[in-house]
Amino acid sequence: MPAPEPSPPQPSPPAAGSHSGAYVLAEAAARARDIRAAFGGGRSPAPSLPAPPPADAPATDVPAAEMPTAGAGLGRILRGPSGLGTVGLRLARCEGASAPVEPVEPPTAPAEGTPVPGLYHHPVPEPDPVRVEEVSRRIKTWALDEVDLYPEDWEDQFDGFSVGRYMVACHPDAPTVDHLMLATRLMVAENAVDDCYCEDHGGSPIGLGGRLLLAHTALDPLHTTKEYQPRWAESLHSDAPRRAYRSAMEYFVQAAGASQADRYRHDMARLHLGYLAEAAWAQTDHVPEVWEYLAMRQFNNFRPCPTITDTVGGYELPADLHATPAMQRVIALAGNATTIVNDLYSYTKELASPGHHLNLPVVIAEREGISDREAYLKSVEVHNDLMRDFEAAAADLAAACPLPSVQRFLRGVAAWVDGNHYWHQTNTYRYSLPDFW
Numbered sequence: 371m372p373a374p375e376p377s378p379p380q381p382s383p384p385a386a387g388s389h390s391g392a393y394v395l396a397e398a399a400a401r402a403r404d405i406r407a408a409f410g411g412g413r414s415p416a417p418s419l420p421a422p423p424p425a426d427a428p429a430t431d432v433p434a435a436e437m438p439t440a441g442a443g444l445g446r447i448l449r450g451p452s453g454l455g456t457v458g459l460r461l462a463r464c465e466g467a468s469a470p471v472e473p474v475e476p477p478t479a480p481a482e483g484t485p486v487p488g489l490y491h492h493p494v495p496e497p498d499p500v501r502v503e504e505v506s507r508r509i510k511t512w513a514l515d516e517v518d519l520y521p522e523d524w525e526d527q528f529d530g531f532s533v534g535r536y537m538v539a540c541h542p543d544a545p546t547v548d549h550l551m552l553a554t555r556l557m558v559a560e561n562a563v564d565d566c567y568c569e570d571h572g573g574s575p576i577g578l579g580g581r582l583l584l585a586h587t588a589l590d591p592l593h594t595t596k597e598y599q600p601r602w603a604e605s606l607h608s609d610a611p612r613r614a615y616r617s618a619m620e621y622f623v624q625a626a627g628a629s630q631a632d633r634y635r636h637d638m639a640r641l642h643l644g645y646l647a648e649a650a651w652a653q654t655d656h657v658p659e660v661w662e663y664l665a666m667r668q669f670n671n672f673r674p675c676p677t678i679t680d681t682v683g684g685y686e687l688p689a690d691l692h693a694t695p696a697m698q699r700v701i702a703l704a705g706n707a708t709t710i711v712n713d714l715y716s717y718t719k720e721l722a723s724p725g726h727h728l729n730l731p732v733v734i735a736e737r738e739g740i741s742d743r744e745a746y747l748k749s750v751e752v753h754n755d756l757m758r759d760f761e762a763a764a765a766d767l768a769a770a771c772p773l774p775s776v777q778r779f780l781r782g783v784a785a786w787v788d789g790n791h792y793w794h795q796t797n798t799y800r801y802s803l804p805d806f807w
């Protein structure tokens with residue numbers, strides 16, 4: 371076993387219960403180094419080689435021409451986000467690092483769709499069309515040939531979801547299309563579970579807990595006796611959501627470190643808990659208080675998507691650093707802002723769907739006794755506060771912790787937030803704005 375690296379000087383520990391971000395992060399970094407040394411190295415923060423595909427998968431090498439050029443996407447992520455409060459996310463703020471300070475490029479062409487008026491967001495450059503096309507092609511092949519995801523008459527909806535554009539926009543630092551595919555398969559699988567188990571493609575709150583738990587075992591496998599193991603293994607092929615989770619996770623675990631895979635499982639357990647609270651309220655027609663709704667939506671949330679940014683980027687944020695309270699706050703705020711973006715853009719779609727669909731404007735209108743319009747505008751402010759808090763927390767953490775993996779992870783999360791807004795704004799197949807202005 372190699373000897374652990376010598377530890378750099380540590381900040382002195384503060385009084386109990388008053389750990390500063392810098393102290394906690396330095397301590398966590400030292401622990402992470404020890405853990406990596408004990409296990410013989412660990413994953414490097416530099417981009418890794420593409421993950422080996424499963425034995426039966428087609429070759430997925432990506433020609434060098436597909437790597438992002440020094441154009442808008444990569445340039446932007448190397449500089450970091452550019453909005454208010456994001457100065458601390460730029461590499462130049464990181465001690466010992468140097469990065470060119472360049473003017474921020476505007477998007478190459480005006481993006482389709484209209485942003486929600488007054489919504490605090492950062493426009494992104496149009497995602498690389500070559501990558502979008504390739505990811506779109508490969509994900510359709512996976513959906514049809516590998517997991518038999520949907521019947522023919524759902525094809526328009528699959529195409530209209532534009533998952534290739536979504537993932538390329540959210541992961542501008544992915545080294546290859548193989549890396550992008552890790553995120554794209556999981557995104558499709560997550561939506562298959564939501565649509566088929568919870569929502570409008572045969573979903574229902576009744577019996578949801580059992581379905582979700584069994585699907586969760588496609589991510590977090592059952593370990594049981596020889597007698598019962600085969601029945602469980604077969605069950606993973608028995609419906610489209612489970613086939614999709616199983617296959618997407620199989621690819622993911624081959625590229626991810628053990629703690630990255632476990633981080634993802636934990637986030638998915640959170641997501642499933644959020645689905646269950648939403649379903650329980652739907653079953654009894656209960657409209658929660660606004661803060662209760664926000665708590666549910668922190669779990670029924672996009673969080674599992676930005677938190678794989680390091681695996682998709684080909685590096686690893688060590689588990690101890692991911693687990694620090696400061697990083698957890700950044701991640702939670704980012705997830706919450708991205709999810710309220712969904713509530714705003716999907717508002718008219720959800721009003722038109724059967725049943726009483728909860729989203730932030732609906733809950734505020736009902737609980738606070740204000741008009742639909744006032745509630746929608748108030749929801750925009752809630753989102754904007756979450757975004758500003760996210761950016762402030764990320765900037766503080768970036769300033770406190772000069773480790774390259776932390777800096778890059780924070781930039782990756784910020785890029786996901788911006789890409790998610792871009793996708794919602796431009797997905798006019800799926801979303802349209804209410805007439806409130």
Ligand SMILES: CC(C)=CCC/C(C)=C(\C)COP(=O)(O)OP(=O)(O)O
Nearest residue numbers: 557560564670671672674709712716
């Ligand atoms: C991709 C992923 C982890 C999704 C989990 C939760 C989810 C489906 C959302 C946050 C989107 O919200 P919603 O169910 O309201 O989606 P639509 O409004 O139908 O697009």
Ligand SMILES: [Mg+2]
Nearest residue numbers: 712713716720
């Ligand atoms: Mg929605």
